[in-house]
Amino acid sequence: MAMVKEPLLFARLPLNARRVLFGLVLFAICFLFAFPVLWLILTSLRPESGVYYVHRGTEFTLGNFVEVLKDDRVVEAFANSALIATLATVFSLLVTVSSGYMLSRFQGPAARTWFGTIYVFRCVPYISWVLPLYFVAQSWGLYDTYMGLLLPHIAVHICFxxxxxxxxxxxxxxxxxxxxxxxxxxxxxxxIRVALPSAIPAIAALGVLCWLFTWNEFLFALILTGNRVPVITVVMAQFVTEMGMRWNLMAATAVMALLPAFLLALFGQKYVIRGLRL
Amino acid sequence: MTGAGRPLFGEQTRFMLLLITPAALLLTLFQVVPIAIGANASFRDWALYNPKKTWVGLHHYEAVLSDPEFLWVVLPNTFIFMILSVAGALVLGLALALLLNRPFAGQKIVQTVLLVPLMVAPVIAAIMMRWMFNDQFGIVNAVLEGLGLDGQPWLVERWTAFGVIVMTDIWLWTPWYTLLLLAGLQSLPREPFEAAAIDGTSTWRVFTHLTLPMLRSVIVVCVVIRAIDAFRTFDIVWTLTGGGPGRSTELFSLYAYVLAFLTLDFGRGSAAAIIGGLIILVVGAVLYRVVDRIARV
Incomplete structure (x- = not known):
């Protein structure tokens, strides 16, 4: 496509030089974007003694991962996060697909009211409803339970x-x-039989996004759970304050938390890209 | 709208309502009810050490709105953060989308790499940055020293810490823009661009006169959504600086959280949460108008 023509200076260079320059720029951009993650992975592979000078030294070990997985709390947190993300995705899709279908196929006051409602609630900052939700969860006996974390996670995606x-x-x-x-x-x-099958790519895209968002969510779990339902983001944030100096273990936990999201995104990428045309 | 030949009007309404019932129910239970309870709490003296919940009227609102911390640190921080983060990620995302919109060898790989931040949890991103910008052992200072420059205590001073927070947020959200804008670019019709190419229009003019106006609706949606999300940012600030040094990098969400859960003054925390909610509703409405008008020119 002739949409992006090269600027003049660039165009005057010979073709090979242009190709090389373009490649270098691309490489630099990719490197900058991926660097934080690469650095994290590198840190997670360093032994305790070498972690403070990651850029020197050549010692590598998988011991950090083994040590982190010995911690029951971390393992439990991974299991909880995975469980809640999966359940939230399933229920969230059930609820939002039908609500989106209603918005698309009906007009009139009911549809307009519903659209206005979800638009307004999309804007409300999480803290404004999760903070008082803490009292609600306590009085309904939902505080620090699976249900108490799962239901708000389903509710939060309704609007978007x-x-x-x-x-x-x-x-x-x-x-x-x-x-x-x-x-x-x-x-x-x-x-169910006609509209849903043709919406499957879109549903897949939403499923991937929903799982990622829930897996990555922090504030809900921070406010709505205590010690009984640890999730991975909260456990990691606690690490930073509790054992802030042990960066190798920190990095190993973070790498393991990245892995499922990474795999999902890798396989789901094409659905998300196809499904996200606004 | 839904065509002719349907048996009963009542059946249609029932169908319509049934479709949204679960969503409406969840929304009511987990957003409407809490907000109502929070509004109630914001008018009461509701604290852990004082469970009487006496009615104090607008006292908490006055306290928050006259708190110099809120007025001169938290609000400016929140808005500066919002503007920098949205503008930065939009410009970067648009540039990357334009880059990816033409075919070249290895395009798929580049696209995958650029989307990496999309799957990184904000908490993890903050941990990574905290480690990279560590003043003693971080790679950033190591590189600076290698270049003969002085390392900086990045997270110990207000504006450098704030800069790191903004950078982390831009890094996290650029792929989101790239993705949406790329989808937008790919769905544009080709003919106007071909016509412009035949006329020999300069690249910059094609960009400002064709690409931008045609992408308008996507850009408006991106900016409004991201601005509203940026306003409620919590995780990266909490993990990177905890609002510090002192309380100088606190954003609105953190301010409300600290009031409610660290100071244990739920009444005042709820008042702050409601004030923030009202501010963003107004900002959201204004923003929608402004961005829409700018983009229309």
């Missing part, structure tokens, strides 16, 4: 995901559903 889902359904021609209705399908049948 309904809105994205509406966009996806807007891009799908509803005439197939009308045809199904005329052929005697119920509305639920038309929704």
């Amino acid at each position: 995901f309904s809105w994205l889902m509406k966009g996806f359904f807007d891009g799908i021609d509803p005439s197939m559903e009308y045809a199904a209705l005329i052929d005697g399908c119920t509305r639920w049948g038309a929704f």
Whole structure:
């Protein structure tokens, strides 16, 4: 595409030089972007004695990972995070796909009101409702329980995901559903058997995003859980203050927390890129 | 809108309401109810050491709004952070999207690398930066010293610490812009660009007169969403500096959290949370108008 033509100075260089320069710039950008993660991985592989001079020394070890995994709390936190992220993704999709479908296929006061509501609640900062949710969770007996963490995680994505889902359904021609209705399908049948299958790429994209967001979320867990339901982000943040000097262990935990997200993103990348056209 | 041939009007309404019932229920229980309870708490003397919950009216609001910490540190920090982070990530994200929008060998790999920050939890990003900018053992100071420059105590001084926070946030969110803008770029029609190429229009003019206006709606959405999200940033500040040195890098969310859970003054914390919520609702509405108008020119 002729969309980005090279600037003049650049264009005057011979083709090979241009290619090399372009490659170098790309490499520099990629390096800068990936550097923090690479550095973290490198740190996680250094023994305790070498961690303060990561850039010198050539000793490497996997001992940090072994040592971190000996800590029951860390293992439990990983299990909890994975469980909550998976459940939150499933339920969040169930709730938001239908809500987005409603926004896309209906007009009129009900749809407008619902759209306005989710728009406003999308803007409310987390702290403004999670802070008082602490009292609510305590009085409902949900504080420091799985349910108490899972339900807000489902609730938080309603606004944004309904809105994205509406966009996806807007891009799908509803005439197939009308045809199904005329052929005697119920509305639920038309929704589940006709509209849903064509929205699968979008649903996959939302699923990947939802899992990542939940896995990475920190504030909810910080406020709504105590010691009984440790999740990985909170455990790591505690590490920083409690054992702030042991950077090799810190880095090993962080690398392990990155791994599932990384794998998911790697496999889900194409869905997310395809599904995120606004 | 939904075509003819449906049997009953009531059936349609029922279907419509059933579709949103679970979402509406969850939203009510976990956002509306807490906000109402928080609003109630903000008018009461609700503290751990004083469980009487006496009604004090607007006292907490006055206290927060006359707190010099809130007015002269937290609010400016929050807005400076919001502007720098949104502008930085938008410019960078747009540049990367333009870069990725043309085919070249290894494009897939570059794209994957650029999307890496998207999957890094803010807490992990903050930990990485904290380690890299460590004043004694961090790689940044090691490189600076290797170049013959002096290392800086990055996280111990207000503005350098603030800079590191902003940088971390830009690093985290640039891929998000790249992704959305790239999708936008790829869905643009080709004809106007081909016409411009035939006319020999300069690259810069193509960018300002064609690309930008056509990407307008995507940019507006990106900026509004990100600005609203930037306003509530909590994790990276908490993990990087904890609001320090002193309380000089606190953003709004951290301020409310500290009041409620460290000072244990839930009433005042709730008041701060409500004030922040109101501010962002106004900012969100204004921003939407302004950005939409700027982008339309």
